[in-house]
Amino acid sequence: MKTYIRFIKLILPHGGTFSLAILCMILSTAFSASPVALVIPLVDIVITGKKIVLPAGTVAPVWLASLIARVNAFSALELLNIMTIMIVVVFIMKGIFEFLRMYFMSDVSEKVIRDVKDRIYRKLQGLSMEFYSRNPTGQLMSRITYDAAVIRDAISSGVADTFYQPIQLLVYTAVLIGLKIYGGVPWSLILVSLVLVPLILYPVMRIGKKLRKISQNSQEKIGDINNMLLETITGIKLVKSFCMEKYESDNFKAHNQAFYKLSMKSIKRMKIVSPMTEVMGVACVAVIMWMTGKSIVSGELSTGIFTAFLIALFSLMKPVKKLSNVYGINQQALAATERIFSLIDEPIIIQDKPGAEGISSFNNEIAFDKVSFKYEEEMVLQDIDLTVKKGEIVALVGPSGGGKSTLVNLIPRFYDPTLGNIRIDGVDLKDASVSSMRHLIGLVTQETLLFNDTVKANISYGHGDLDEEQLVRVATAANAHRFIKEFPDGYNTIIGERGVKMSGGQRQRIAIARAVYKNPPILIFDEATSQLDTESEQLVQEAINNLMKGRTVIIIAHRLSTVKHADKILVMDKGRIVESGRHEDLLNRSPLYTKLYEMQFSN
Helix, strand or coil, X not given: CXXXXXXXXCCHHHHHHHHHHHHHHHHHHHHHHHHHHHHHHHHHHHHCCCCCCCCCCCCCCHHHHHHHHHHHHCCHHHHHHHHHHHHHHHHHHHHHHHHHHHHHHHHHHHHXXXXXXXXXXXXXXXXXXXXXXXXXXXXXXXXXXXXHHHHHHHHHHHHHHHHHHXXXXXXXXXXXXXXXXXXXXXXXXXXXXXXXXXXXXXXXXXXXXXXXXXXXXXXXHHHHHHHHHHHHHHCHHHHHHCCCHHHXXXXXXXXXXXXXXXXXXXXXXXXXXXXXXXXXXXXHHHHHHHHHHHHHHHCCCCHHHHHHHHHHHHHHHHHHHHHHHHHHHHHHXXXXXXXXXXXXXXXXXCCCCCCCECCCCCCCEEEEEEEEEEECCEEEEEEEEEEEECCCEEEEECCCCCXXXXXXXXXXXXXXXXXXXXXXXXXXXXXXXXXHHHCCEEEEECCCCCXXXXXXXXXXXXXXXCCHHHHHHHHHHCCCHHHHHCCCCHHHCECCHHHCCCCHHHHHHHHHHHHHHCCCCEEEEECCCCCCCHHHHHXXXXXXXXXXXXXXXXXXXXXXXXXXXXXXXEEEECXXXXXXXXXXXXXXXXXXXXXXXXXXXXX
C-alpha cells in the first residue's frame, strides 16, 4: 500500500489536468447511462404501443410524474422522432467527453513519465562512482526505458480505470436501484446482482498477486538484456577479434528466451482474466435474466423496464471486467515503481554538506593525511601521507592494482576516503563545495570518453560561452589543431559515438585539449598514453609536456621514460607508497622501481 500511495503521489503535481479527466469521466458516464432511461419509452410506447405506468403503490416525485405524463402525451411517431434525435445527441456528447477523458489522462501519464525520467536522470548524475561500480549500466538504463514505460501505461489505463470504472459502477448501481424503486424491479434481483458481481473479482485478486512477482523478474531480465547489448555493441571489435559472434548470439538468445517465458507467464495470467470474468459475468446475468423473465411473464414488470434493467445490468458488467484487468496492470506498475523508487531513494554519498565553502583558487598544496580507502571489504589504500606543492609534477608508478588510480580519484571526490582526509590549501575536501573543487581539476584518463557531437563541442564541454581563440590555442598546444583542420567540417565535424571516426591518438589529444580548455590549475593524467602506438604516444606526450607548464600535475605513468623529469616520483605497491624521490635516486635505492625500469628497457 505504501508503494501504491507513492505511485499515486506522482500524479499530484498535475492535479488540475487530472481533475479535468475525472470531470470528463463523470460526464461521459452520465451520457453512457442516459440510453437506459431512453429505452423505456422507446420499448413501451413506440414498440409495444403501451403507456408508461408506474407499479401500483409507487410514489414518484413530482418531476418524474410530470415527465412521464408529458412522454405519454406524445404519439408513437412523434416520440420516435424525438428519441432518434436524443440518442444521436447523447452519443455525440458521450464521444466528446470520452475523448477528453482519454486525452487528459494521457496528458497526465506523459507528464508523470517525463517527470520520473527527469528525476531518475538527475539522481543518476548525483550518485557517486561507488554506486556505478556495483550497478550494471544496462540495469540503470532499463529504469528509464522499460520501468518508466510500465508506469506510463499504468497511469493512462490502470489509474484512469481505477477512478473511471468505480464511477460507472456507482452510476449503474444507482440506475438499478432507481429501476427497483420506480419500475417495480424486485429487491431480490438487485441484491442478487450486487452479491454475484463482486464474487467475480476474487480470482482476479489471486492472479494479480502472482503478476507482481513475475513483473519484477521480467524487469530485472530486461535490465540484463540491456546490459548485454551495451557491452557487446560497444565492444563489438573485441567480439569479432575473438570470433565470439556465435557465442554472444547464443548468449543473447538464452536471455531473450528467458524473458519470453516470463512474458508469456504474465500474458497468460493477464489474458485469462478477461474470459474468466466474462464467463462468470454471463452466468450471473443468466441467473438474473431467468428471475427477471418470470416477473415479465407474471406481468409484474413492463417490457421497457425489463429491457432497461438488462441494459443496466450488462453495462454494470463492463466496469467489473475492466477492473479485473486494472488490478493486474497496477500490480505490474507497483513492481516497476518499487525498482524506480529504490533508485530514487539511493543515498547520495558525495554531496555538499550544509555551509560548504567554495574554493576559487589553488595557491599552496594538496595534502593527504593518513588516508585509507576500502572498497567493500578490500583495503585498496593504506595510510597515505602525501603533499603535492603548487607547481610540482608528481608521478605515480608501480605494479597494476597498486592503488594509483584510486588515489587520484580521491582528489576530485569521485570517492571519499574511508579513513583520513584530503585538503586543498588547508580546506578539507568534505568541507568544500564539490563543484568549486572540481573546477580546479582537469582530468585525462586512459579510457577516452567523447560524445557523438562536434569536435568543438567536445573540447568546450562544460562551458556555455565558447571562446574560439582559446579553442584553437588549446587544440594547437594539444597537437590536435592540424588534424582537426583536415576534417571535412573542421571543428564542426561530428566525431561519432565515442569518437569512433578518429584514431586513438587523435581521441586522446582531443581529451587533453578538453581538460585544458577549462584552464585548471591542477591536471591529472591517468595513464594517458598507455594504449597508444609509438608515434601517437610521442605526439600526446609532447602535448602533455606543453600543457604542464605552470600547472600542478599528477601523472600515473605507464612508461617510466615519460616521468624521468618529474619533481617527485612515488612508487606504490599494495595500496602503500613504498618509495619516493627523483628518477636517479630511485634507480639507486628502490629495488621495485629499478625492476620496473629494467623490465621496460631490457628489450
